[in-house]
Amino acid sequence: MSRTARARAGNVFERAGSCTRIFYDRRVGKRGLRRLPMTALVSVCAVLIGVAVSGGASPLPGLELSQAGHWIASPALNLVLFVNGSAKSMDAQVPVAGLEPGSQVVQGPTSGYVIGKSAIVEFGKSDLSVDRTLTPPSGERPALVEASGGPYLVYREAGRVVRLGSGFTTLPAGGPLGAPVATPDGTLWLNRLDSGALCRLAKDSDTVTCRDNLGAGHTGGLSIAGDRAVFVDTTTDTIRQVSGDKPGEPVAIGKDLSPAAQIAPADADGRIAVLEQEKRQLYLLDAGHTPAQPIKVDLPDGVYANPTASASSVVLLDLTRHNVLTYGADGTRRQVTAIPPESGTPQLVRGDDKRVYVDGGEGKHVLVVDPDGKVSQVPVTADKAPAPATAQQPPPTQQPPAQQPPKGEPDVRPDGPKQQSPPVRKTDPPVTQPPKPIPPSPPGIPAQLTARLQGSDAHVAWGAAADNRAAVTAYHVTWKPSSGAGAGASDLAGTARSTVIPGLRAGITYTITVVAENSAGRGTPATAKVTGPAIPKPTITVTRGKTGTYEPDPAECSAPDCAKMHVVVRGFAPNTQFHFTPHCGCQYSNEGRSYTTDANGAVTFEAFDFGAVGKQAWVTADNGVSSAKYTWPPD
Missing domain, CATH: 2.40.10.480 (Thrombin, subunit H)
Known part of the structure; x- marks a missing residue:
């Protein structure tokens, strides 16, 4: 050297x-x-x-x-x-x-x-x-993601991604988003709630690209299994790898999951936690290529926050009892730890060190969950805390000297010279008290409410409502048809973001309302409309029904040639009475009968004894609809 x-x-x-x-x-x-x-x-x-x-x-x-x-x-x-x-x-x-x-x-x-x-x-x-x-870019509370190339802020309701770092870049994602995740290579993964698209933002890229589409109405969420992103589809009850050279094929997970199931953002020793709030159950899904049977954990009654995971344990917040619960990947409960009392709702954050941090609602307490599920409390203290910005401390004052009575004025005190109170200092600033905390108010309106028809079911999704200083504890969903019966309601957990309304009537428009609730009451409802399946073209179908003999006059129609006409009516006006008359290209007379359609405009019946084998029969309705001509077969 x-x-x-x-x-x-x-x-x-x-x-x-x-x-x-x-x-x-x-x-x-x-x-x-x-x-x-x-x-x-x-x-x-x-x-x-x-x-x-x-x-x-x-x-x-x-x-x-x-x-x-x-x-x-x-x-x-x-x-x-x-x-x-x-x-x-x-x-x-x-x-x-x-x-x-x-x-x-x-x-x-x-x-x-x-x-x-x-x-x-x-x-x-x-x-x-x-x-x-x-x-x-928005007053919405974003999802935070620490990743190589980031960190990122994901404004889910606004459909925007902000990359922090040397710059401040806002990137559009095109629509409302589910919970984001990031793989170790720095890729940010997103799923669109409106279209079902799976999207990614590569490290150092300025464009969100969407290459896969699950289809509108699919519910579920993204997670990380090892170094790959996966999507747990609660509509098809499958799990599929979405990162890598090409997407993996959907693999059945062996469990019927509800649309409101909540997915942990990362695996614990190869298993992904799924919370079923309504059932009070926690499922641990095998994220392998050939998944093993899910492990089911029964939870006590209560309200739970979305689960997360450290390296080897699942972490769950029991908001009812104010506890943090940890479970092993085999479903064994490891520890139950009380969360120190503090206003506001605590939250779970998974750190880069694969530990989970339980932050108090006001930042006064923090718990650390180690990879093995052990929970420790870390006191939130300062080396030398600065004075709160909301209060002014008055400067120190000196005691003024005692005042002497003026010359010539008699001392009226029997026990000594007259003492005067010290004057009030005019230069001392008043002490400003910290403002009183604003009390909670009912939640805001649920964001981005959508209702889409899939088959005869309505798939409803929404974004989080502003909590207005008190945690949202429930979402109340109601639906009402424009006519007739079929109204209903469902109460979901405060973490729910979707539900399914089954069996919409054909051609009927439903008004769907979603309202959030917290300790201060129910907030402003959001509404959406969806119309049931299209009313099919009115049809009448005639076939041979049950064989029998015309009892009033067996000679007129007797077995085995004689049988009832089996009539199937579809696509008529619902809940309406129609008169049906049979016909034949032969000597035949029948005055017909009246029947009432159901809520879907359908009715099926057997009537009208007929026994002319080889002859054509048909049925007409009083609305002008006629069936095709049917050649009467032998028994």
Whole structure:
């Protein structure tokens, strides 16, 4: 090694050696740098040492701090904090003034992003300070995806994908979306709720492409099995691989799933969790090419949030008892842990380290679920919490000196000189109390309500309603036909996003209403209309029916030639009486009979004794419809 190279290496090794001191000294740094996670420390030092060994003399542009863990927002502290899932500790904090309640945090290689309804705040992970504030494309609460090439925000109801990072790119997806997932190669996978299309956004691509179409009305969801994306189709009860060179063939999963079934976004040891809220059952589906029989887990009565998974365990929130439940991939329950009391609904987040983080509704608590299902609580604390942005602290005041009575004025106090109260300081600012929290109100209108006919069934889907500060606990679905009977109703869980209304009457228009409910009551309903199957062309079909003898006059018509006419009527006006008259190209007289169609405009009956073998018979209705001529056969 040359003298110059040795000198450069010595300088870099000196910088690397001081790395530990810098990162562990909380007082160092022009921006008040606090402690960073050990993973960040190791990454920085390793890069510095690598430069030293290679003899490189260039600076380190764009140094990426790869941090395995999870960031949370704490509006009460006006801080964003990093949770080290391995060490079960808070290892870094970023002051962010005016954090919106319900804010979420997503991280990329060098930056983190605080996602609120009205603003997106970017902060640096190396200097732990706010860099810029962006305006979100929608007030909707997005789904967050941490993936190579991202992170991403998926505004499901608006049908938009935002890629964060060096830029801020908004990409249209063409319609409302289901829950997104990302494969390890950085591909974002999406499914369209309106058309049934399966779409993807490749790493570094600026176009969402859709190459597969399940067909409108198919329900289900995406998940990740190993390194591949799969789609669990609850309409056909199949699972199919959608990533790779070409899509896989649908494989039956051996279980009848409802349209409202909720799919976990990733597998646990090769099994994908599916929650059937109404049945209070959890199914663990084998994601292999030849799936084994699903494992069924019976759940206690209650309301549950959408399941997720760590590397080897399924994680479920029991919102009724405020517990987090973990299960092994074999269905064995591993742990039940109480969630610390806190307002708001907790949420499950799967981190890049394949742990699951249970965030409190207000960012005051966080639980860490290890890959094996063990649950630990991590206290949400600050190194030195800044004063809340909503309160002003008055400056310290000094006690004024006692006032002496003026000269010549008698002292009227019997026990000594007269004392006067200290004057009120006019310069002290008043203390502003924090605003009272806004009470919950009924939910907003369910978004993007659609109703589509498939066969004689209506497939209904909608997006989440705004919770308005109280978790949505139920969706109420009602349907009413434009005429006649057939109205109905169904109550679904607050996590439901679809349902099926079976057996619509032909030609009848149904009004479908969906309304969300929370602890404050029911919100504004969304409505849609769908019309039942087309009314078929009116037809009458005549065939030979039951053999018998005309009792009033056996000589006129007797067995075996004599039998009833079997008449099938379709496509007539529903619930209407019609008169039917038989005819023959021979000597035959019958005044006919009247029958009433059912709700679908159909009626079947046997009447009119006839026994002229070889002759043609037919039936006409009083609306002018006639059957084809039927040659009467022998018995």
